Amino acid sequence: MQITKMKCPACGADITADREGMTKCPYCGSTFYVEADKPPVTMNTTINNFNGPSGQPDKTTEQTGNQGIGLLFVFVIVFLALALTFGFSRQSDDTEADSTVSSAETSRAATAGTIEAPVTELTLDISKDGVESLSMLPSNTSLKSLEINNADTVTDWSVLSKLPGLESLTIRKAKELNDVSFLSGMPKLRKLSLSDTAVSDLSILNGNLSVTALYLENNLIADYSFLPTMTSLQSLHIRGYSGKLPDLSGLKLLKEKDIQ
Helix, strand or coil: CCCEEEECCCCCCEEEECCCEEEECCCCCCEEEECCCCCCCCCCCCCCCCECCCCCECHHHHHHHHHHHHHHHHHHHHHHHHHHHHHHHHHHHHHHHHHECCHHHHHHHHHHCCCCCCCCEEEEEHHHHCCCCCCCCCCCCCCCEEEEECCCCCCCCHHHHHCCCCCEEEEEEECCCCCCHHHHHCCCCCEEEEEEECCCCCHHHCCCCCCCEEEEECCCCCCCCCHHHCCCCCEEEEECCCCCCCCCCCCCCCCEEEEC
């Protein structure tokens, strides 16, 4: 220990000490403890990847953090997009399944003699489904589109008058169909297609403003005077007709015309 000069804590006299331990003041006789001088302790702590060469925050660490946040944000966006797409697709599939009766289901229901499910679209193949009448058709406003094929055996078509919500009607191969008075019960009908039927009179369409598409093929119609009065017609297809067609220049909305 080096010689240390100090003052007596009791009387304030200047005294010296050359060792650590108890010391007695030669002036007042007080004793006190003298502690040897100790070098200061310095602690150095290095934090990796914090201070760069100039003492500024490490840009690599900052960029890595930003990239992590960016990737997390992209992941969240992709997850939400996939969830929405899957949900919408599943909802669309469920809606389509509910609104349309498949061929197999239609066949089973037709054979049983009734169709009770609320449907919006229905296709019947009479000969294939083994149906003798149309009494199985649902009498409600939910049915919007009806297609009947190979219906040569059907004789009673009056049930169609109980479908006021029908917007599209297609009938193919119905040799016993000669009366279409049921059309008067379809105020929302927009598309009518008749092929290979015994229909000879369509005067019921005279002045009709709801039908925009008319398809007639291989029927027995001789008088087409009703056509110029259907001023809402946009599409007209006639094949295998007999007689003479009237002037159609007054149909200003007619965009498609196929007459053979």
